[in-house]
Amino acid sequence: MTSTGTTESAFPDALLRIRDLRVSYPGKRRRAPHTEILKGVSLDIRPGETLGLVGESGSGKTTIGRAVLGLVPARSGSITFAGERIDTAGPARRRALSRDLQVVFQDPYTSLNPSRTVGDTLSEPLLGHGTTAREARGRVGDLLARVHLPQDAAGRLPREFSGGQRQRVAIARALALRPRLVICDEPVSALDLTTRRTVLELLLEIQEETGVAYLFVTHDLSVVRFMSHRVAVIEGGVLVETGDAGSVTTAPRHPYTRALMLSAPVADVAEQRRRRESAAALGGKAAVTAADGG
Known part of the structure; x- marks a missing residue:
């Protein structure tokens, strides 16, 4: 069932459980106030499931993944993995957690050591x-x-x-290391369309064979529709809609989600212009640029 708001129903068997997560970044100048990036995000991922996390650039979607990996600290809230609270884990425990928690970054070249x-x-x-x-x-x-x-x-x-x-x-x-959860942070956005589909199909094949769960971070609703069991839509650090992928990507309830759908690129130039005008009316300029990666 599709829902709107910042929380979704809890799954007793959740592999990853995030509750009321808040993350702030310091200002660029000394004494500048912190900027709150995540504003009380709650979500669950079950074993073997793909949760698509979609939003425009700057919405906070990548920050969620970084917080799960321990790359940014949580100001408040909790992150639980396999029943263990991990947002307060120290360096040694984080190293051990890498066996179960892994990441695939956006740029496949800069994420690999070119000399190895x-x-x-x-x-x-x-x-x-x-x-x-x-x-x-x-x-x-x-x-x-x-x-x-x-x-x-x-x-x-x-x-x-x-x-x-x-x-x-x-x-x-x-x-x-045979992880239980892989965070995929825009893993195909730097690839051409043909290669993109091949990589997505590979990820689905791996999931079917191994039972790994994915947190799939992207700005592209069409990719989310192809990959995900459930979808969470984030705007300005707040989850505005969650639900099964079919419902969210075909009959979204929140205006921001509808704007993201309308701003997705299509081949027909006239239709593209009409869709973007409709998206602007629903979600403003930010939503219109979402399909371009923000």
Whole structure:
């Protein structure tokens, strides 16, 4: 069922549970007031589920993922993973949590060390968690096969691959420790349309095989519709609509969500202009630019 507001019904079996999360960033000048980015966000993700988190640039969607990963501190609220409170976890516990919590970033090139071979990149998290060098080599071969890359890719550098292939390497690295949740932060927005669909299909294939859950962060409602079981829409640090993907992406209730839908690009120029004018009437300029990444 689709709902509006900042909270959604709790799932007793939730893998990730966020409650009333608030995050603020300091001002650019000394003594400048902090800017509140997240304003009491609550959401759940169940095992094996994809929750699509959609909103324009600056809406706070990436900050949610960063808070889950411990990259930004929570001002208040709580983040619970597999029944454990993790927003207050120290560095040592955070390192241990990386076995279960991983991330795929937007840019597949800058997220990979350009001077390290693919094999070294994929081996690093395994060796860091006590895997022997021999076991790591075997696991690297399995990971390359899982993301449909040739075995000789292990000896090559990131610059020798296309953007889509580099993102496959990044996905393989995220899967190395067999995580339970992967945060996908705009993982296909830097790719061309054909490559984008191939990578999305790969992520779905991996989820079906492994049961991994995804927090899928994007500005693109069409991608959310393709990938997600449920969708949460965020505007200005507040969740304005949550529900199953079919309902939210075909019959949204909140004006901001409708504006995001109308601002999505279409092939017909005249239709695109009409949709953007309608989006502007619903959600203002910010919503119109959302489909372009803000």
